[in-house]
Amino acid sequence: MRHNITQLHEQVKAGNFLAIARGVTIVENSLPGYESLLLSLHETRHARVIGITGPPGAGKSTLVSALLHHWLRENKKIAVLAVDPSSPFNYGALLGDRIRMSEYYTNPNIFIRSLATRGALGGLSAKIIEITDLIREAPFDIIMVETVGVGQSEVEIAGLADCTIVALVPEAGDEVQTLKAGVMEIADIFVVNKADRADAEGLYRNLRILAHEKSTETHETPVIKTVATENTGIEELATEIDKFLETQKQQPAKRLHLMTEKCWQLITAQRMKNINHNVLKSELATAILKDDFNLYAFTKDFLNRSQ
Numbered sequence: 285m286r287h288n289i290t291q292l293h294e295q296v297k298a299g300n301f302l303a304i305a306r307g308v309t310i311v312e313n314s315l316p317g318y319e320s321l322l323l324s325l326h327e328t329r330h331a332r333v334i335g336i337t338g339p340p341g342a343g344k345s346t347l348v349s350a351l352l353h354h355w356l357r358e359n360k361k362i363a364v365l366a367v368d369p370s371s372p373f374n375y376g377a378l379l380g381d382r383i384r385m386s387e388y389y390t391n392p393n394i395f396i397r398s399l400a401t402r403g404a405l406g407g408l409s410a411k412i413i414e415i416t417d418l419i420r421e422a423p424f425d426i427i428m429v430e431t432v433g434v435g436q437s438e439v440e441i442a443g444l445a446d447c448t449i450v451a452l453v454p455e456a457g458d459e460v461q462t463l464k465a466g467v468m469e470i471a472d473i474f475v476v477n478k479a480d481r482a483d484a485e486g487l488y489r490n491l492r493i494l495a496h497e498k499s500t501e502t503h504e505t506p507v508i509k510t511v512a513t514e515n516t517g518i519e520e521l522a523t524e525i526d527k528f529l530e531t532q533k534q535q536p537a538k539r540l541h542l543m544t545e546k547c548w549q550l551i552t553a554q555r556m557k558n559i560n561h562n563v564l565k566s567e568l569a570t571a572i573l574k575d576d577f578n579l580y581a582f583t584k585d586f587l588n589r590s591q
């Protein structure tokens with residue numbers, strides 16, 4: 285097994301798409317060899333990871349495909365990792381509008397993979413980190429990770445990316461007032477997509493105000509208007525991403541911050557490995573019927589038995 289994994293790792297480093305796909309499957313499903321594969325990673329490549337998060341239907345996939353198209357014209361090699369429990373994988377259809385499918389399947393510069401999401405988000409974040417790090421071994425310039433922003437998950441995802449884009453749409457107008465503080469913290473760039481809609485201007489203005497309130501003397505989070513379906517604003521978005529990544533190069537503190545977040549997620553996943561939500565629930569179903577039920581005693585006992 286170790287020999288095969290070593291070989292697979294070499295092929296991943298060489299950019300062999302079949303090997304990358306195989307490696308992702310091994311990591312995704314924790315198949316035999318999964319740990320040794322991760323332990324052999326070198327972190328020598330410098331692919332930049334760009335995270336795109338936001339509510340379902342905000343146009344994240346459309347934005348990714350527009351950016352992809354933009355960067356392909358600059359001869360960049362790009363990997364896309366899509367994590368979306370709410371909608372089935374449809375990059376093929378999206379890309380079909382932009383480039384011929386045959387071209388996409390044989391294009392040596394695009395690797396696309398969707399992830400099925402099973403179980404708890406905590407565990408999912410660790411998987412995304414692991415898979416992204418595996419893909420990072422291959423010679424890509426850019427890795428885009430699309431995740432649906434639901435509650436905590438977008439905050440977790442920020443620990444993964446060198447640049448995090450939060451995509452919002454006019455429908456989200458009122459949400460801006462209630463935007464979780466966390467979203468403001470994690471957004472390196474805001475995108476107001478579907479700017480073709482009449483009410484986009486209001487959202488744009490509100491976000492500008494928010495960004496301004498949070499600004500420092502040297503930095504204010506950019507807010508970009510896009511119509512992803514028409515490629516409007518994509519050049520500007522790509523420029524802002526480049527600019528942001530450029531500033532990050534001089535910030536070793538950010539790298540340490542990202543590493544800490546990633547490590548935290550991995551530790552959480554390890555610690556939770558033996559905890560099964562369904563088992564927990566079914567044991568509780570019996571336990572709470574007892575007169576002397578005590579949640580803290582139950583938890584302590586459950587943890588002891590789960591190690």
Ligand SMILES: Nc1nc2c(ncn2[C@@H]2O[C@H](COP(=O)(O)OP(=O)(O)O)[C@@H](O)[C@H]2O)c(=O)[nH]1
Pocket residue numbers: 338339340341342343344345346347371477478479480481510511512513514
């Ligand atoms: N009017 C308009 N529709 C858009 C725009 N961007 C995406 N859409 C549409 O919004 C829907 C959801 O897009 P999708 O990229 O799948 O959203 P995701 O769930 O955030 O990945 C699709 O029907 C897109 O064609 C845009 O800028 N303007």
Ligand SMILES: [Mg+2]
Pocket residue numbers: 344345346368371430
């Ligand atoms: Mg999507």
